[in-house]
Amino acid sequence: MQSSLTNRRSAVIVGGSLGGLFAANLLLRSGWDVTVLERVPDELAGRGAGIVTHPELFDALTAAGVAVGDDIGVTVHSRVTLNPDGTVGGSRPLTQTLTAWSKMFHVLRAALPDTSYRSGAFVERVDSFADHAEVTLADNTKLRADLVIAADGFRSSIRQNYLPSVQLEYAGYIAWRGLVDERDLSRETWEALFDKFGFCLPPGEQMLGYPVAGPGNSTEPGHRRYNFVWYRPTDEATTLRELLTDATGKCHPNGIPPHLIRPSVLADVREAAHELLAPQFAEVVDKTKQPLFQPIYDLEATKLVFDRVVLLGDAAFVARPHCGMGVTKAAGDATQLARSLSATGNIDQALAEYERQRLQFGCAIVEHARHLGAYMQAQMKSPFEREMAEKYRTPEAVMRETAVAPTL
Secondary structure, three states: OOOOOOOOOOEEEEEOOHHHHHHHHHOOOOEEEEEEEEEEOOHHHHHHEEOOOOOOHHHHHOOOOOOOOOOHHHEEEEEEEEOOOEEEEEEEEEEEEHHHHHHHHHHHHHHHOOHHHOOOOOEEEEEEOOOOOEEOOOOEEEEEEEEEOOOOOOHHHHHHHHHOOOOOEEEEEEEEEEEEEEEOOOHHHHHHHHHEEEEOOOOOOOEEEEEOOOHHOOOOOOOOOOEEEEEEOOOOHHHHHOOOOOOOOOOOOOOHHHHHHHHHHHHHHHHHHHHOOHHHHOOOOOOHOOOOOEEEEEEOOOOOEEEOOEEOOOOOOEEOOHHHHHHHHHHHHHHHHHHHHHHHHHHHHHHHHHHHHHHHHHHHHHHHHHHHHHHOOOOOOHHHHHHHHHOOOOOOHHHHHOOOOOOO
16 A cells, blocks of 8 residues: 555554554555554563454455465365264365464564564553644653554453443353364364364354464464364353452453463363263363463444544454454454555545444444354343344354354
């Protein structure tokens, strides 16, 4: 993208994860000066797990200056649903590339000059004005820019400041996640699962898994990992609170660190895996050294632009993971922002166009993801939700719709 702006503009991006890196790289290549502020002092590359890719994601990577090669991820060509006894309950051809969060971070971070990325930068406040915005850091340093992009995640403090009434809504279930090295899997389980996108559907639950890059972002056979996600209904007031409580009795309502999950909780989930899942998936859970879980939320921003502050990625919308669109949506947000800003020298007009485009798209993705996850909600709230639960509960529907970009 070539900038049509006559003067070089500046942007401060709060949040150095994938959405922030997409925005930084795309704006940099549009002629902007960019500064990324990440509060975590250490590199983020070791975090996260599996990511489903879509063509729009590859387009954004290319525009951001990343050369997309065969080593970007692991490609599978089919989907399979396993019955509780381990037999095949259904299959469907579908070619898709699966990658890892750390791989995506590595290629995006490598495309950005080190001078544009600041780790350990804690943002105290963001102020927006008619013609600029200002970021104040914890050490009282102030950064002035033509634009501030809030890419600070699903618990965005910037969003909370500008949209205090917009809150995360618990979906009624959690996602257990984990990674296991492919060399640790038995031959039988490897053959049943590893070269496919796999599912298992206990009543009211969903297990899925797929191969991703391994340590060092390797996609070489024998050095990859298997990533699983297991959705389980969990009552917020009772069971979820108990799961979020560590061995000292402290509750972590915003998410419990994996190493603080009590051994008894891990023992229970492994036992449940053997009771409910196909034995191949039970083996995956058993051999995952440190499973973790995340409550599933919905969130829809009602505005994306506040003078010269703009919301992007999970700071704007949080969709349940069933579409597999989280990273792709953040990349699409960044692409649209850079495109709008390049189309006109008037930043305000560009931001208005960005908001118009991405507000509509974000709402549609959140709604579609709700439909896909309806049958796992602990309590159905309406006849419409029950209708969606019936529509998307069959193996055929799950294999057809899960982690596939919807037609909106």
